[in-house]
Amino acid sequence: MELIDRIRIVFDDDNVIVVEKPAGVLTMATDAERSKTVYAALREYLNRKKPPEKLFVVHRLDREASGLLVFAKTIRAKQRLQDQFKNHTAGRRYIVVVEGRVKADDFTIRSYLRENAAYRVYSTNNQKTGKLAITHVHVLKRNTKTTVLEVRLETGRKHQIRVHLAESGHPVVGDKNYGTGWNPIQRLALHGARLDFKHPANRKLMAFHAALPKSFDAL
Secondary structure, three states: OOOHHHHHEEOOOOOEEEEEEEEOOOOOOOOOOOHHHHHHHHHHHHHHOOOOOOEOOOOOOOOOOEEEEEEEEEEEHHHHHHHHHHHOOOOEEEEEEEEOOOOEEEEEEEEEEEEEOOOEEEOOOOOOOOOEEEEEEEEEEEOEEEEEEEEEEOOOOOOOHHHHHHHOOOOOOHHHHOOOOOOOOOOOEEEEEEEEEEOOOOOOOEEOOOOOHHHHHHH
C-alpha cells in the first residue's frame, strides 16, 4: 500500500487541503527521512492533477501522533493560515491519554520550552532562551490507570503537549521519549481530533473532526 492510500483526504479545494495523518509518519522531511512523509505523498498526489497544484506546509504534527493537518496550495493561503495560528483565531484540539488519574478537571500549563543538543525539549526558567508555551487541559474521563484529556494549544511549540503533560507527572501513554515505557497500543496516544480555521480565500469558518483511532479503545 502506498503512503497516500493511508492518508485520508478530508477536504480539498483550490486553496487548501486538509488531511488526517496516520501515526508513525512525518509531516515533512528531515535529514534522516525525505521521502516517506505526508508532504511528499501529497506533492506527488497534487502533481498528478491537471494542471498540477503546489503545496505549502502550514503546521506540523509529531511523527508518533495522528490527526488533522491543513496544507496550503498558494503562498497567500499559507500566510493567511499561519497568521491565524499565530493570533490564535485558528483552533487545534487533541485527544490525549495519559498515565495516572489527573486530579483537576481543568487547568493550564505555562512554561518556556527549550530544545537541547539531543533534540529533547524541556521547560526552562530562562525566558531569553526558551519560547513561551501555553497548554489548556480538560479531563474527559478517568480510568483506573489512565486519564483521557482534551488539550487545546494556545501556542504551537515542538513536543509541547508531550513535555507539559510529562512534567506535570502524567506522561502520554506510549511516549518513550518523555517518561514512560508503557506502550500497550504500540503508538503514541495523542490524536489531533479537531481543526478550525477561516478559509484563506472566502473567510468562511471551517471546522473539521477526526474520529479517535480504534486502538484507543483499548485504553
